Amino acid sequence: MRNILLLILGIFFCTGLFSQENATKNYWTDGTAYTVSRHRLEIGIFTGSRYGLTDDLELSTHSLISFLALKLSVKKSWGEYGSFRIATEHGVFYPTQFMRLVTQKGTGGLISPEFTIPQLFAIDNRVLVSCKPFENTILTAHAGFTFALKSDKLDSRTTIDLPVFYPRLAMFYHQPEIDLGIDFQRKIYKCFGFIFDVENYILPGTSKNYFLENSGILTYTSKKQSLRIEAGYKLCWGKYPCGNQWHLLPLIAVIF
């Protein structure tokens, strides 16, 4: 049971699909070039938590998941350039604990216990450019790269060859990893909105080098912003070690 819980937590972490935004009030601007205002705190249990150090500097992490795989990021907004807002985001990712937990015998063993997981750190940097082409809409394009630091050699057979997992850990086997994507958020009717994003992961160092993820999520947010219901999908395509594969992951969430 503990292993299953850990697995689910890992999936929570890796998907990051609960970082929802409110395009109209700009409350939830994760994934855009906008930052939360100074001293504003957003706490999510299974989603990202963010804190505004200043009006243009934001600190973010994943609260519970960080116990397993720390992800700490700083986003700096560089202001408006015409109708575009530009920001850069810099983060560190420490999945060692998670990978060691799933390196075990029996059920829950995603990685063979014959391997030793060294200390692993990934450092990611990305540029985000957002604009509001229409009312109640935010369109963001981003590009970034991630490189990894390891205390020792990581055996190539420790990969977790699953969608969502594989591209987020791939930089420890082939680096750097480049990511490019767009994110489109829009309020469509009163409390309803949607998010549509496309993410590309590129690994120049290998032939298994490309992963595409597309998410489409419908959101319902109560008037008082106290209840949020999300339903959508995540479509993944990638060049895995076993060959090209695509997967469809349905997602349902009720948050309040």
Added chain:
Amino acid sequence: MIRKNIFTPLIFLILFVYSCEPLATGFADHEDAQYYYAKTYKPVADTITVVKVMTWNMRFGAGRIPWFGDACGNRVILTEDEIYTTLQNIVDKINLVKPDVLLIQEVDLKSKRSAYIDQLQWIIDHTYFNYAVFGYQWKAQFIPSDGLGRLEEGNAILSRWKLSDGTRIQLPLRKDQDQLTRYFYERCSMVTCKIEFPGLTNFYAVNIHASAFATDDTKHQHIILFEKELDRINTAGGVFVAGGDLNTLPPGSDSTDYCIEDMCPQESFHHVGDNPFHKDGSNYTPEVTWLNSLYSKYTSAVPTSDYIANQTKYFSHTTRGEHFWDRTLDYLFTNIQWVDKSEVTHQDFTKESDHAPVSVLFKLPKY
């Protein structure tokens, strides 16, 4: 303004829905087998009177490496070099024995444990075979246990001559496992096909890999279904060569309990309070009559009298990596006659697998 939003997820449901295949694949009772072809066709003789048939459980190219699942080992995911080295050893032996028809068990197609190498295609392309039919024994996109990950394993019939009517026949699943384990576990199968030898229209091959570790009557059911399939071909006037890894001992075996031989360090069997009392898959005592009907109806490559007279000569398996063969699990049967005394249990092939191949000559009938 400081705004604090605390979200408490009530329901989070994430389901991996694989558009083409589920996490672990189930099968219909009868399905078409998959056909494999050599990249380059190798010419065959226009006429043939005698064919050599061989069965070999090739242990997914793991050789004698102490794999965790069957040899008290701690290895799970083998390297590409290890697999290719063993595959080369296997094809060297195949090219040496030169069977015309090869029944292989435990051939991996796209498994993490064997470096995702399509072993069947590799063997066809590195031997003289032109055709193969394949039926899955185990197909799971991801097994979340012991780091196994993706696993695709099966049984295949290889031939120089064209194959047709390839069928995968599902054998009953084990009933001594919990549902979750059973969902991800192997699904034992037979694969059958027609071999288009020159001038023959009703020649069949049947390849089976019966359950190795079932502690209930599942393995017995597998053997019964194997026999029924042979009966069906025989009744229809067909000629067959059939065999594989039946995972049980021949009638008349002196030793029928291998719990102590197969015991891993830290394990204990046969003592008061031991639970289980016998090691799964190592106690053949309740099975001693399970092959009697098969032997009474059809001709084994090794006659019972020969086996009883010199059992060690026909041993074809051991679970111990450094040990010589200590039991017989691999069989060949026909409803006509083998060439007398032509059977060879290739006990000198000790590096390639935890099973020795068994070959025999078959004189094709004239019509």
